[in-house]
Amino acid sequence: MKSAGTRNRTFPERQEAILKAACGVFVRSGFHAASMKDICAAADMSPGSVYRYFSSKDALIEALIEADQARWTAAIDGLPIEKGLLPALEALAELGLQDLENRGLLNLWVETAAEASRNPVVAARLRESYQVLQGRLASLVQAAQRSGAIESDTDPLVLSCLIFAAFDGLILRATFDPHLDTRALARGFLEFIGRALGSRTPRKKGSR
Amino acid sequence: MKSAGTRNRTFPERQEAILKAACGVFVRSGFHAASMKDICAAADMSPGSVYRYFSSKDALIEALIEADQARWTAAIDGLPIEKGLLPALEALAELGLQDLENRGLLNLWVETAAEASRNPVVAARLRESYQVLQGRLASLVQAAQRSGAIESDTDPLVLSCLIFAAFDGLILRATFDPHLDTRALARGFLEFIGRALGSRTPRKKGSR
DNA sequence: CAAACGCGAGCGAACAGTCGCTCGCGTTTA
DNA sequence: TAAACGCGAGCGACTGTTCGCTCGCGTTTG
Numbered sequence: 001m002k003s004a005g006t007r008n009r010t011f012p013e014r015q016e017a018i019l020k021a022a023c024g025v026f027v028r029s030g031f032h033a034a035s036m037k038d039i040c041a042a043a044d045m046s047p048g049s050v051y052r053y054f055s056s057k058d059a060l061i062e063a064l065i066e067a068d069q070a071r072w073t074a075a076i077d078g079l080p081i082e083k084g085l086l087p088a089l090e091a092l093a094e095l096g097l098q099d100l101e102n103r104g105l106l107n108l109w110v111e112t113a114a115e116a117s118r119n120p121v122v123a124a125r126l127r128e129s130y131q132v133l134q135g136r137l138a139s140l141v142q143a144a145q146r147s148g149a150i151e152s153d154t155d156p157l158v159l160s161c162l163i164f165a166a167f168d169g170l171i172l173r174a175t176f177d178p179h180l181d182t183r184a185l186a187r188g189f190l191e192f193i194g195r196a197l198g199s200r201t202p203r204k205k206g207s208r
Numbered sequence: 209m210k211s212a213g214t215r216n217r218t219f220p221e222r223q224e225a226i227l228k229a230a231c232g233v234f235v236r237s238g239f240h241a242a243s244m245k246d247i248c249a250a251a252d253m254s255p256g257s258v259y260r261y262f263s264s265k266d267a268l269i270e271a272l273i274e275a276d277q278a279r280w281t282a283a284i285d286g287l288p289i290e291k292g293l294l295p296a297l298e299a300l301a302e303l304g305l306q307d308l309e310n311r312g313l314l315n316l317w318v319e320t321a322a323e324a325s326r327n328p329v330v331a332a333r334l335r336e337s338y339q340v341l342q343g344r345l346a347s348l349v350q351a352a353q354r355s356g357a358i359e360s361d362t363d364p365l366v367l368s369c370l371i372f373a374a375f376d377g378l379i380l381r382a383t384f385d386p387h388l389d390t391r392a393l394a395r396g397f398l399e400f401i402g403r404a405l406g407s408r409t410p411r412k413k414g415s416r
Numbered sequence: 417c418a419a420a421c422g423c424g425a426g427c428g429a430a431c432a433g434t435c436g437c438t439c440g441c442g443t444t445t446a
Numbered sequence: 447t448a449a450a451c452g453c454g455a456g457c458g459a460c461t462g463t464t465c466g467c468t469c470g471c472g473t474t475t476g
Contacts, residue, residue: 029326030240030322030325030326032238032240032241033240033326035434035435035436036435036436037434037435037436045452045453046452046453046454047436047437047438047453048437048438048439048451048452048454049451049452049453051436051437051438052450052451052452056436056437057435057436057437106325107325107326110318110321110322110325111322111325113318113321113322113380113383113384114238114318114319114321114322116383117238117314117315117318117319117383117384118237118238118241118315122384123383123384123385124384127385130381153403154396154399154400154403155396158392158393158396158397158400159400161378161381161393161396162374162393162396162397162400164381165373165374165375165376165377165378165380165381165397166370166373166374166377167373167377168373168376168377168380168381169372169373169374169375169376169377169380170369170373172321172373172376172377172380173338173369173372173373173376175321175324175325175331176321176324176325176330176331176332176334176335176338177335177338184366185366185369185370188363188366188369188370189366189370189373191362192362192366192370192404193404195361195362195404196400196401196403196404222425243460243461243462244463245460245462253426253427254426254427254428255427255462255463255464256425256426256427256428256463256464256465257425257426257427259462259463259464260424260425260426264462264463265462265463
């Protein structure tokens with residue numbers, strides 16, 4: 001018997017279980033193509049029960065997106081910033097690549113972006129999240145510039161935007177090119193950026 | 209002249225008209241959310257007639273994607289490569305930004321990527337297209353390196369991939385952040401890359 | 417010249433199916 | 447017992463697609 005008792009699992013626990021099941025379905029089919037029936041089957045629940053925990057399919061999608069964002073925010077918060085800019089970026093890249101290799105999560109990311117282009121609520125959430133993430137990266141860049149570790153010609157905001165954009169683009173590309181060697185490319189990206197930032201002339205002050 | 213008794217419009221012309229109407233609807237609603245009814249209304253045709261020109265909704269989507277790709281291929285073919293790498297890139301960026309400002313096309317691009325993550329046919333087409341585009345860019349980079357115009361430390365493939373990725377990422381970002389100053393950022397990207405490539409010493413041979 | 421005809425573009429109601437979602441009811445828990 | 451939980455048949459709306467049909471033009475025929 002499946003002791004599906006009330007107190008066997010708490011409300012949030014059941015929510016998370018549904019979310020996890022839904023995530024799998026969304027990854028496989030995309031947000032729109034995935035049907036509630038599939039999600040219910042994946043969660044091993046009836047529609048009525050699922051709708052007890054999420055008021056609508058959209059609510060489910062939004063919850064999923066929010067969870068993903070929380071994950072990323074936590075990740076960037078845990079960055080080893082004390083080791084300098086490049087190492088921190090490497091760690092961030094490593095984290096992103098792990099997602100890539102966990103196949104499917106990147107599909108979800110693209111799907112999320114597509115959703116954002118239609119759903120203003122999702123768009124706002126994503127925008128806000130990016131602003132926070134990019135802001136932190138920019139301040140790291142600025143700190144490195146002030147300390148003289150890297151050149152100062154580049155606007156920190158532009159650079160941080162470039163970095164995010166490059167990795168997002170890489171993820172996008174990996175979506176339809178599964179054999180792409182993302183790891184090598186990411187490393188190449190970082191090498192290029194590092195060189196551009198003047199890590200080749202680490203101690204010289206008169207850079208220009 | 210023509211054998212078949214077409215009316216005042218030829219078959220391809222009608223196809224294109226439908227495609228154009230469909231494009232508008234897709235931009236507004238996305239591929240999945242757009243209904244055939246909407247498309248028919250936009251094209252000012254009945255379903256029966258539309259299905260005379262396109263065998264299915266998917267066929268319509270694929271045709272649209274293909275047209276968009278052809279546009280890009282033509283664009284990169286018309287690049288002013290003789291003026292050097294950076295100017296060519298600037299021209300490419302300008303072209304991309306015009307798309308951005310033509311509001312909507314970027315949504316379609318994200319939608320296309322999302323579609324590719326599920327539809328292998330679309331994915332293959334996109335992959336192929338990117339390989340061609342990136343290949344040409346890489347050969348431009350290589351030529352510039354050989355001529356000594358830019359530094360030779362960076363793998364041309366990595367650099368061209370980085371450039372495409374950065375701009376794709378920028379487009380993606382613009383999707384959910386309409387107020388983003390894409391023009392300024394694109395310029396910043398190119399400045400950064402140009403500086404990294406050592407274009408500030410344009411004529412000197414002993415670059416590194 | 418007029419009349420008859422064939423062709424095929426265009427039509428739109430109807431189809432079979434799927435969608436997200438609801439609601440009444442039996443079961444379990446506190 | 448009251449309350450929370452879980453169920454799943456069923457709802458109305460809408461989907462992409464089909465098919466029997468109309469009708470006007472271009473050609474052939476008388």
